[in-house]
Amino acid sequence: MNYGLEADMLAVNIRKAEQTDLDELMKIEEMCFGAEKFSPETIRAFLERDDAFVVAADEGGSLIGSAMCLVSFERREGRIASIAVMEDMRRKGIGSLLLRECERVFASLDTEEYSLEVETVNEPAIALYRNHGYKEIGTIEDFYGLGRHAYFMVKKARGKTVTVKPS
8 A cells, every 4th residue: 555644745555565575574674673673584474374464554666564474263362473663764654554554454353352562661662553443451560571561452343242151
């Protein structure tokens, strides 16, 4: 999908990432996450597995962002493992575009719920997810290391409800 972000005159193409994008995906991981980046083997698994996918933000032939997702077909659940946007391209709506595309793919796979973890001090990311309807339903202590906690955030798919049956 092509998006023209007029405020900054960007022409961003949101697309499925391919094996040929591996080097650029690694560059994004390194720039955004440093030592906590996914390994090449992990990214390759996201690209190859039937229960995973990677979405890329391409601007002028270069990747400027990515999102890596998992799907549980049994639980009808989509999980966003990572959204990353190059630092000089942040605050331009690219994270929102990546998030919306993840949700579009999840919806096409008939998932009922989307989830993710975000570090409790990452205010820009928390605001992004809240703006897209995600709710914090818990805190995971030490998720990112000692003293670095995560919010577990969930969004129900539009028009979906979860019914709990008494046992």
